[in-house]
Amino acid sequence: MKTLVIGTGGREHALARSLSLDPDVTQVHAAPGNPGIAEVATLHDVDPLDGEAVAALADVLGVDLVVVGPEAPLVAGVADAVVARGIPVFGPSGAAARLEGSKAFAKDVMAAAGVPTAAARVCTTAAEVAAALDEFGAPYVVKDDGLAAGKGVVVTSDRDEAVEHAAACDRVVIEEYLDGPEVSLFAITDGHTVYPLLPAQDFKRIGDGDAGPNTGGMGAYTPLPWAPEELVAEVLRDVLQPTVDEMARRGAPFAGLLYAGLALTARGTRVVEFNARFGDPETQPLLALLDSPLLPLLLGAATGTLADVPPPVWRAGAAVGVVMASAGYPESASRGDVIVGIDVAESLDRVHVIQAGTALAGPALVTAGGRVLAVVATGASVAEARAAAYEGVAAVRFDGAQHRTDIAAGV
Structure with missing residues (x-):
């Protein structure tokens, strides 16, 4: 079967890699992809937010399944355009993707379904924000109602910071802090x-x-x-x-x-x-x-x-992934820094590297985004997988590289 993965990041590289290892998959295509994805798939230069272009590509390639990776194309209705061509797509419709696209909508669904969640208020004015912050108290949890690439949430004991974040958003959801x-x-x-x-x-x-x-x-x-x-x-x-x-x-x-x-x-x-x-x-x-x-x-x-379809089956043991990010992330991202050592990391037992913000500059692999790559390792335990992942991290180098040293520590 032929598959088409939509997106450019680490998630899409991981999905394309897994599909490439499936014996029933004869072709993996990706659009637009990245250099890591290019090692396991054929890349196509298509805008992932353009539903008609994605659907047309899937049609021309004759794929049996389109997998839409990122949230933005889903909320934009890319899956709907593919389905309209009669091609199966993994990813919700634009209407269903509102579960992520609007936190206020998600709260409404949870209330109707009886799903346990934090008490919350939807705010569009400074007065509503002030009232909600008064109601719930510190720590303040302020969430941009729309998509924000995982960075639209502020949790702070500083009321001024909470107010400032709310003011920068068109609509926010302010909710009680959840411990644990x-x-x-x-x-x-x-x-x-x-x-x-x-x-x-x-x-x-x-x-x-x-x-x-x-x-x-x-x-x-x-x-x-x-x-x-x-x-x-x-x-x-x-x-x-x-x-x-x-x-x-x-x-x-x-x-x-x-x-x-x-x-x-x-x-x-x-x-x-x-x-x-x-x-x-x-x-x-x-x-x-x-x-x-x-x-x-x-x-x-x-x-x-x-x-x-039988439920998923899992290998024994554990897996750990450690992200390496470019200099300045998350406020900015350094681009064009040469990356070396991925081959060394992947020569290690039970270690592979998933690329995200990477690009080619001539023959050189360089940084092209905030989160550059993830070193992933498996092991009999979390501790064993963690040790292998950090051994892989030590092998990869680029100027300004930053990573956390405490992923899965003490587990």
Whole structure:
């Protein structure tokens, strides 16, 4: 079967890599891709936000499945354009992707479905913001209602900072602070059947010890030995299935990857946010542990036949991914810095490198974005996988490279 992956980042490289390893996949195409994806797929220079261009490419290539990676094309309705051509697509419709595209919409869905989440207020004026901050108190949680590439949330005890962030957004959701560790639980769904994946944890802030500003994610690991044994079953029962059922009831069935960001609070599990696509960087270690082929799961979700596909099977052990970012990230991104050592890292046992913000400058691989790459490793335990991942990180070099040293530490 022929597949087409839409996007340019690490998530898309991980998806393309997994599809390339599937014996039933004869061709992997990607648009527009990156140099790492080019090692496992044929690249095409198409704007991922142009639904008609993506659909036309899929038609010309004769692909059997289109996989839309990033959130922006999904919210823009790229999946709808592909479906209109009669081509199966993994990724929700524009209407269903509002679960990520609008935090206020997601709160409304959760309320209707009885999904446990933080109390919240939707604010569009300075007076409403002030009232909500008074109501919930510090720490203040202020979220841009729309897409913000993982950086639209401010959690702070500084009221002025909270007010400033709110003022910079057209509409915000202000909510009560949720204590406790955060967990990412992804699920593949066709709008009816829901298959949860392994729980993972990512590290959102730029610095060790969760210091500094939010990023798109600086590393992740799976599984979580410390998580309650019943967590996945509980979230499937109380969060994932009710949300999928509510979206179907609204006439906007959600088919694709439903990402539940969770907080394990003293009062129980609460939803922090929903995303409508594979998370980055959690996808990288998750797919490193997936033992069953990826294509049947994605195609089953895209064609409404997921119940006929066996649930995912996982390798024993653990996987850890450590992101290396360019100088200045997340405020800016240094471009054109030569990257060396990926081949050395990938010569290590159980280590591979997933590229994100990379480009070619002649024969040289150079930085081309904030999060440049992720070094992913597997092992019998989280500690073993972590050690292997950091051995790989030590082999990769580029000017100004930054990474956290505490991904999965002490697990």
